[in-house]
Amino acid sequence: MNTPDPKEKQGTDSLRSVEKWHWCLLILILVSGLFLRLYRLDSLPDGFFCDEASLGYNAWSILHHGIDETGAEMPLYAKSLGVHKNPVFVYSSMIPIALFDLSEWSVRLTSAVYGWLTILAVFWLLFEMHGTLAGLIGAMIIAVIPWNFHFSRVAFELITWPCIFTFGLAALVRGCRKGGWIWLIAGLCM
16 A cells, blocks of 8 residues: 655645556547547548648748748748737747748647646646546547637647646646756746
8 A cells, every 4th residue: 555655735646646547547638639629620620720720821931931921031920910929939839840841730730739738728727637547538628628629629829828827827836746857848848
C-alpha cells in the first residue's frame, strides 16, 4: 500500500501514481480528439473564408519572401484586410505551410493542432489541481465541446489563446506546488 507523500498537496496526484489504464484513457481521448479535428479538415466546414485565406497567405509570404501582404518586412503583427493578425498564429502557420505547401488543409492544420493541444493542457491543469480523474473528465469534455471543436477546424487565429493560456496556468499551478524551472514556462505562456 502506497503512503501519500507529505510534500504533495491533498487531492492531487503525482505522475508516478497515475495508473496505466489512466494513461491509456488519456491517449484514447487525445487520439480521438486529433482524429475529430483532422477528419476532412480541408472540406469541413465548407468554404474557405477570406480571413483564413489572408492568414495562410501572410504566413506563406513571410515564410518565402520575409514580407506580409502589405510589404512590411518580418512584421510582428501582419496586417491583412485592415486588421493586425495574431503573430503566434501567423508564425506558427509557417510550419505546416513549409511542410505541406499552401493549401486549405495546411492553413487549417495550425488551428487543429492548437485545439488538440488544448485537450492536453486542460488535462494537465485539472490533473495538477484536482487529480487524474478530474483531468480525464476535463480532457473528454474539451475534446468534444462545440466551441473548441469548431474553432479547431477553421483557421481562426484566437484558438492559440486558450491553448497557451491553459498551459501557462497549469505550469503556474505546478510551479506553486513544486517550484523549479516550470516557472519559466508559466512566465513565457502568460
